Amino acid sequence: MPTPPNPAALPLVPLPTLADPTDATAPHVLLVYTGGTVGMAVNAAGELAPMELSRLDGQMPELARLPLRVSLLSLPEPIDSSNVDPADWLFLAQLIGTHYAGFDGFVVLHGTDTMAYSAAALSYLLEHLGKPVVFTGAQVPVGARRSDAPRNLVTALEIAAARHPRAGTVRVPEVGVFFNDVLIRGTRAKKVESQQFAAFKSENYPPLARAGIGLYFSDKSIRRLPTAPLRVHQRLETSVAVLHLFPGITAAVVEAVLGVPGLRGCVLATYGSGNAPTAAWFTESLRQARARGVWLLNVSQCVEGRVVQGKYETSAALASLGVVGGDDITTEAAVTKLMFVLGLGLGEAHTRQLLGENLRGEITP
Numbered sequence: 001m002p003t004p005p006n007p008a009a010l011p012l013v014p015l016p017t018l019a020d021p022t023d024a025t026a027p028h029v030l031l032v033y034t035g036g037t038v039g040m041a042v043n044a045a046g047e048l049a050p051m052e053l054s055r056l057d058g059q060m061p062e063l064a065r066l067p068l069r070v071s072l073l074s075l076p077e078p079i080d081s082s083n084v085d086p087a088d089w090l091f092l093a094q095l096i097g098t099h100y101a102g103f104d105g106f107v108v109l110h111g112t113d114t115m116a117y118s119a120a121a122l123s124y125l126l127e128h129l130g131k132p133v134v135f136t137g138a139q140v141p142v143g144a145r146r147s148d149a150p151r152n153l154v155t156a157l158e159i160a161a162a163r164h165p166r167a168g169t170v171r172v173p174e175v176g177v178f179f180n181d182v183l184i185r186g187t188r189a190k191k192v193e194s195q196q197f198a199a200f201k202s203e204n205y206p207p208l209a210r211a212g213i214g215l216y217f218s219d220k221s222i223r224r225l226p227t228a229p230l231r232v233h234q235r236l237e238t239s240v241a242v243l244h245l246f247p248g249i250t251a252a253v254v255e256a257v258l259g260v261p262g263l264r265g266c267v268l269a270t271y272g273s274g275n276a277p278t279a280a281w282f283t284e285s286l287r288q289a290r291a292r293g294v295w296l297l298n299v300s301q302c303v304e305g306r307v308v309q310g311k312y313e314t315s316a317a318l319a320s321l322g323v324v325g326g327d328d329i330t331t332e333a334a335v336t337k338l339m340f341v342l343g344l345g346l347g348e349a350h351t352r353q354l355l356g357e358n359l360r361g362e363i364t365p
């Protein structure tokens, strides 16, 4: 996205729903359109590319049956989510902060490719979140035959407006990803499928809700309402990297990644329960990176399970080198956690503590 505009200046378009737009008692959801397949059409070259809001509006007649007020806000230039970057996350966080008081919940229409990264980033940036922020999208564009967009969008809007039937309090005060009938915590989502409708998996944590004939919330898995007001963070450290290990990786590859000038943090994508080569050159590369102040976060390449540094001889040296164990965090939540925590600009001990701690439900302590 080019230079972000002032979020307060972006126009809100009320969508036709069952609710009277002037009825202040009807739940009000802000639908933020950022791009993605959900809003794409085939361009002159025969490729799928994002289309403008004007073409999206009116394509979802299902909304007319929703007893909610829905206002649509589009980013000025919708993108394929492969182009998303940390500046977009800061802008989205600011946008939600700007409209926080005026809405009951938020739905972000986003491409599926990097949705898990964006949902994790927003989870960190929106501290003490007390309202739902539900990311959704589609594998087939809205308006196309057999699109999954209406089904994903209608339920995402319902979740964003959901309240406990008796207490009347917000049901999901979290950032989540709703896709193919499953609501996943934002810091636990992983895109696992590019052809089928079930595009996301909840890694190492149960889904927060499922949609069937009704909406079934798993209240014990959902975070409690915060006791402090929302705090929108406005800094991310972007000088981070991921070093994905593979048998045969050479010293030149490891040093090229860890030696990036100005690098502040790196996710080490290790084997199994956090294991890595024990060759002296490898250990020495990590030691030198640490000595240059690079934070190393150990994340397993396995989709399930957790990092336990010291369980095997092949991970024993990592902790003493100062590598932080990532427990059962996803790579998506780890990259964005490094950006967030390093962006806070804290001292050594506090940074280490936050990197290892459960901040937004991203690890099971």
Ligand code: ASP
Pocket: 035, 036, 037, 038, 079, 080, 081, 082, 110, 111, 112, 113, 114, 137, 138, 139
């Ligand atoms: N390339 C698309 C995107 O992430 C894929 C999708 O939305 O499903 O924007």
